[in-house]
Amino acid sequence: MMKKWVCISTVALGTMLAGCVGGSGGGNESEEGGGGEGTISFIHWRGEDKAVFDELIAKFEEENPDIQVDMTIYPSEQYQSTAQTLLRDGSTGDVFTSFPGSQMEIINQAGLFEDLSGEEFLENYNDELITAGQIDDKQMAVPLQLVFNQPVYNVGLFEELGLEPAEDWEGFLALCQELKDAGYTPIAFPGSDIGPGQFMNSMMMNNAPEEDIFERLMAGEAKLTDDWWVQTLSQFQELEEKGFLNADSLGTNHTSAISQLANEEAAMLASGSYAMAGVKEINPDIELGLLAPITTEAAEAEWEGINTTTFMLAVNANSEKKEAAKTFVEFLSDVDNASTYANETGQHVTVEGVEYESEELKSTSEWMDRNTRFQPRFLITNADIERAVIASIQSVIGGDTPEAAAEEAQQIVDENLE
Amino acid sequence: MKAVKIVMLSLFALVIIIPLIAVIFTTFKSTSEVFSNILDVPESFSFDNYVSIFVDQPMARYFMNSVIVTLFSVTFTIFFASLIAYAITRMFGWIGVVFFSLFTLGMMVPAQVNMIPLYQLVFDLGLTNSLLGLILVNISVTMPVAIFIMSGFMKSIPKSLFEAARIDGASEWKMYRRIAIPLSIPSIAATSIFLFVMHWNDLLYPLLFITKNEYKTLPLALLEFQGEYATNYPMLFTGVLIASAPMVLAYLFLQRYFIEGVTAGSVKG
C-alpha cells in the first residue's frame, strides 16, 4: 500500500515538472508560431453570436493575413465581473465590448477606453444611435446593437380578436381585460429575472418624461417617493391585481415567459425585441410585433417606446496592438459585415444602410423612426440604486403598497448617496 | 424500521433520478422541445449533439487540459495537506492550534474578495494562460478544506500507536508513512472525491487566468453555450454529461478505498 503511494506521488511530481517545462514551452511556441504580434484578443458576452463571429473572423483573417483574432466569450454575468480586471494589464481584450451604464462608467474612470473620435469608420453609423458611447464629447465606444426594450406581442392573436395596441392607460387596461376574457394571459412577465428591469422602462417613460430623471435621483433632487415612481408602482400593482400578469409572475423566468408567448398562452411578453428570435425558435409560425404601454392620457404621452444601443465595441487603451484592433472594429462597422451580423443574429444594428432580411427585423425596423427614448434604467449608474428600483417593483407585485415599497427603495437610495 | 429505511432510500433515489433523466432527455432534444415539457420523452434519440460537440470544438484538448489540471491539483493538494494535517495533529501545545486556525481560515474567505489581488499576483508572476499557474492556485485554495477534513480524521488515530512507534525509534516521516497514511485511507479517499469535484468543475480561476483557447478547461468551454438571452441547453447538458463521465469513473475508483479502508480499520482494532 505504502510503496504504491510513494510511487504514485514520485511519478506525479516528475510528470508535473515535465509538464511545467512542456507547458511554458508550449506557450512560447504559440506566441512565435501563431502570428506573434498580429494576434489580437476579442472579448465579449454574446454566446448566441459565436457562429456568426466565427464566420466574420474567418473573413477578416482572409482580408488581413497578418492579423489573427482570438475570440473569448463570457456569459454576461461573468463578463461584467471579470472584464475590467482582465483589461487592465493590456494582455486581453485588445478589442472588447462594454455595456452602457455603470460598466462603461467604471471602464472610463480607469482610463481603459481608447478614444475613437475622428475614426473614419464612425461615418458608417447612424449618428444619433451612437451617442450612448460618448463621454464628454469623445467617442469612447461604438454601440453595434440596437434593441427595443418594450413588450413583444402576438400580432396574429390581436388581429383575430380585433385588438390594437392602446394609446392610453385606460385603453391598455381595456385591451388586457379583453385578452383575459378571451382566455389568454394578457402579459407574460418574467418577474424573477429580467422582467422588472425591462418593463419598468416603458411603464415609467411617460410618467417621468424628462430623460435626466435618474440623474436627478442620484443627485438627491428627485425621489422614488415622488409621484412619478409611486404612480408607476401603482400601475404595476393594478396590472397584478386585475390578473393581467401571468400567475406567480415573480417565480417566472425569461425562458418560461418566452415559452408562454410562443405557445400562445400569453398575448404579450414584457421583455424586449431580443426575445423575438427565441419565441420564433419555439413557434416559427407566430407573427410578432412590438408595443409599449402608454401609462398616461394619449395627449400627455411624449414617448412611444424604449431603445438601447449596446454591445459597444471599444479598443483597449492599454493594448499594444491598437492599430490591428481598430482594423477589426472597422471591419465590423462595414455595412456588409454588419448586415451579416444583423441577419444571422436577428438583431438590429446601428450601422446605416443595412438590409434586414427576416420578417421580424423588417417589421420592427419602423421603430427606428419612432419616438423612442434611451433605456432609462441604463442611466442609473449606481448599481445599488438600480437594484433598489427593481426590488420595489417586485415588492409591489408581491403584495406591498406602492407607497411602502417606494419608501423602502428610497431609503436604500439615501444610504447610497451619503 | 426496515420498511421506513427502504421507503426513505427509494424516495431520495427518485428525487435524484427524475432530474437526472430530465438532463439525459434534454441532450436529445431541440431547444423548443426542452421548453415545452422538460420531462417528456424526446421525439427522437439522435446523437447529433454528442457528435457536434466534438466536431465543432477542440473538445479533446479541453478534456486533456482538465485532466491535467485536476490530476495534478488533487494529487498535490492531498500530498501537501496530508503532511500538514499530520504535523498539526502531532504538534504539541498551542502551535498546532495556531496552524490549524491559520489554514482553516482559508475556507472562510469568500473567493470573490481574493479574486482581484490574486489576479494581479498571478499576472505579475507571468502565470496567466498557463496550466501550471492554475494548478498552483488550485492547490493553495483547496488545501484548507483538505487539511480540515484529514486532520479531523487523523486526530482519531489512537495516540498510543505513535508512542509505541516512537519507542521503537521511528522518525516522524516513518510514522507518517507507516501509521498515519494507511489508517487514513478512507478519509483520503473521501477528500480526494471532494477535490476531484471541486477542481473538475471549477470555473472561477480558469475564467480569470485563461484567455487562450489552447489552455481552456472544460467548464470554461461549456460557457460558450450560454448566451446573453438564450442558452443552448441541449448542447450545454450534452457537455455537462460528457464532462461528468470522468468523475463517475474517479468516484468508482476511489470507492474501492472505502472498502479497503474497512480492512485497515479492523487490523487496527
Added chain:
Amino acid sequence: MNFRKNKSLFLFLLPGLILYSIFFIVPTINAVIYSFTDWDGLSPDFNVVGFDNYVNIVSNDSIFLKAFVNNIKFMLFVLIFQTLFSLIFAMFLIKNTKTNIVLRALYFFPTILSSVSVAFIWTFIYDPSIGVLNTVLESVNLGFLQQSWLGNQDLAIFSVAVTQVWFHTGQMLVIFVAGLQGIPKDLYEVADMEGAGKWDRFRFVTWPMIAPSATIVMAYTTIQSFKAFDLIFAMTRGGPNYSTEILATLIYSTAFRSFEFGYASAQSVIFMIVIALITVAQFRLLRASRVQE
C-alpha cells in the same frame, strides 16, 4: 523541549505553507488592506478612509442586515437537513453490498453536476406554470400545496435551501461513511453484550465515534452555505426584493456591480469573522455533546 519535538514537524508544513502564503495569505492581506480604502477595484489610485467602510456597514446598510438574516435562515435549514439526511443515509448504506455501493454513487451524482445545471434543473422544477413540482402535486390531488416556490418572498430562501441540500447531501454522506467505517466492530459487540438497545448503541458508540466526522460535516456545511454563491446567483440573483440575497451574493454585487471594492472587502472581513465565530461555537458544542464514558 516542546519546540525541539516539533522541529522536524515544521518540515512537513513547509511545501504547503509556501504555496499557501504566496497564493492565499498575500492576496487576502491585500484584500484586508483594501477594506480601509475606497478603491473601485480598477482605477490606479484610491483614498484611505480608515474605518469608514465598517462604520457604514454597521450603521447605514439595510441590505447587509437583510442578507445576514437570510444567510442565517439558509444556513440553519441546510445545516439541519443536510446533516440529518447524510447521517441517516450513511448509516443505512454503511455495509459494502452491491446495492449500497450503487445507491451511494447515485446519491453522490448531483454533486458532480455544475451549479449552473443544478440551478437550471431546479428552476424548471419550481417553475409555476410548467414546473415538475406543481404538476406532480396537482396530479396526486395535493393541488392545495402548490406554491410560488421562488416567487414568494417568504418562501424563496427555503426553496433554494432545499436545492442546496439536494446538491450536497451525497457529498457529506461520503464523509460519514468514511467515519462510520472507521468504528471498530468490537465496540458494538461490547455494547451488544451489555444489552444495549438501538438508541443506546447510537448514543454511546456511534455518536462519540463519529463526532470527528460530524464536526467536519457540520463545519463544512456551514461554510459552504455561507458561500453558496453560484447556486443562488443562478437561480434567483438574490431576488425577489432581496429575499434570497445572502452575504456572498451581496459582496459580489458590491464589488462587481457597484464597483466598490474597498467596501466589498470590508463586508467580507465581517463575513469571515461571522463564519469563524460560528465555526468555533460549533466545535465547542460538539465537543460538549460527546458522551465521555
